[in-house]
Amino acid sequence: MSAEHAVEHVGAGEDLALVDLLDRLIDGGVVLTGDIILSVADVDLVYLGLRLVLAPAREVSESIRLGQKSPQEK
Amino acid sequence: MIRLYAVVPAGWQAPTDHASIARLSLVRGDEVAVLYDEPGNDPGTGRDDLVAYGQVLTDLAATGPILPIRYGTAVGTLEDLRQTLEQRAPAWRARLAAVADHAEMIVHVLDGRARPGPETPSSSGRDYLMSKVNAHRSGRALYDDLAAAVAPYVSELRRLGNDAELRVACLVPRRDLDPFRAAVERWSASREDRRTRVTGPWPPFSFTEEGDAA
Numbered sequence: 001m002s003a004e005h006a007v008e009h010v011g012a013g014e015d016l017a018l019v020d021l022l023d024r025l026i027d028g029g030v031v032l033t034g035d036i037i038l039s040v041a042d043v044d045l046v047y048l049g050l051r052l053v054l055a056p057a058r059e060v061s062e063s064i065r066l067g068q069k070s071p072q073e074k
Numbered sequence: 075m076i077r078l079y080a081v082v083p084a085g086w087q088a089p090t091d092h093a094s095i096a097r098l099s100l101v102r103g104d105e106v107a108v109l110y111d112e113p114g115n116d117p118g119t120g121r122d123d124l125v126a127y128g129q130v131l132t133d134l135a136a137t138g139p140i141l142p143i144r145y146g147t148a149v150g151t152l153e154d155l156r157q158t159l160e161q162r163a164p165a166w167r168a169r170l171a172a173v174a175d176h177a178e179m180i181v182h183v184l185d186g187r188a189r190p191g192p193e194t195p196s197s198s199g200r201d202y203l204m205s206k207v208n209a210h211r212s213g214r215a216l217y218d219d220l221a222a223a224v225a226p227y228v229s230e231l232r233r234l235g236n237d238a239e240l241r242v243a244c245l246v247p248r249r250d251l252d253p254f255r256a257a258v259e260r261w262s263a264s265r266e267d268r269r270t271r272v273t274g275p276w277p278p279f280s281f282t283e284e285g286d287a288a
Contacts, residue, residue: 007259008271012132017273020180021128022121023234028279029144030081030166032158 076155077148079109079127080134080277081141081166089137094130101155105163106170108143108155109134135277139174141166142277169282176229176245177275181258183216183240184269216240216268223261227254232280243280251275 010017079098084107088095098109118126124145131142149155217240221231230245246254255272262270 007255007262008269009255010271010273012274012276016271018125020273020276022124024178024180024276024279025124025128025131025142025145027144027234028282029142030147030282031144032078032147032162 075113075148075150076110076152077113078143078155079111080131080143081162081170081282082107082109082134083139083167083170086138092133092137094133095137098130101152101159103156103159103163105167106159108159110155131277135177139170140277141169141173141282142279143282165283169284172229172284173245173278173281175248176278176281177248177251178278178280179244179246179251179254179272179274180234180276181220181224181240181242181244182271182273183220183242183265184271185267213240217242220258220261224254224257227257230281232285234280245278245281246275248275 012021082100084102084105086100086107088098088100090096095109098111101108101110127145131140134140135142149158217233220240220242221228224231224244227250228244228246232243234241234243244254258270258272262268
């Protein structure tokens with residue numbers, strides 16, 4: 001195998017893996033919906049190559065959100 | 075506000091050597107339990123907050139099977155949490171069994187050209203649509219090829235994202251992490267047009283629900 005086709009292994013604690021961690025935190029995991037569930041982080045995620053820019057999260061309104069679409073889905 | 079972190083087995087015990095875990099609280103049901111904290115009025119929604127939350131989940135995953143909860147999920151009262159736990163307990167118990175002794179690895183398959191060529195402008199709408207169809211088929215073929223190569227070492231697969239880049243989440247038994255990496259290397263060696271990156275091991279973010287592979 002030539003060097004340029006070697007697989008790049010990146011441990012979970014390395015900076016290059018940060019994109020995957022942040023992506024999975026907001027797009028993976030158990031999803032709970034319902035009128036007793038509050039969503040406190042509605043984070044817009046913008047990928048710029050491997051750089052990650054988080055837009056400021058919207059604040060949670062007082063009312064409980066039921067299946068409200070994220071800005072990306074609207 | 076009660077911020078939720080992860081679902082764990084009902085008999086879960088906090089380790090004594092992890093300060094990040096020791097500060098969490100637990101609601102225990104008959105079958106499963108949920109870890110949470112109470113961050114007050116400002117739970118934090120910046121990048122550092124997500125990273126810190128992710129680090130707690132990574133530390134938790136080292137203590138045994140967990141189902142990470144999507145960042146930013148909260149309930150108003152402990153009674154709300156108990157109600158949710160009771161409703162979801164059977165499904166969560168089943169998924170905890172499925173992910174026990176496994177870790178998530180994410181494979182990125184990138185365009186291997188040093189400088190990808192410019193896209194040729196489509197001469198017609200049909201050409202544009204056909205180029206999209208071909209890209210989808212190419213991505214699907216690549217996914218199927220990779221899936222076959224790692225099949226002996228993977229319990230479940232999920233395709234992540236869109237067609238622009240192939241990203242595949244793999245649920246890998248912890249005892250097979252090294253053979254899995256070796257299988258990806260063998261597969262990558264045969265694909266001179268692609269570069270491959272593997273990240274992990276992660277908690278099973280992509281495998282908290284039963285589903286079909288993409």
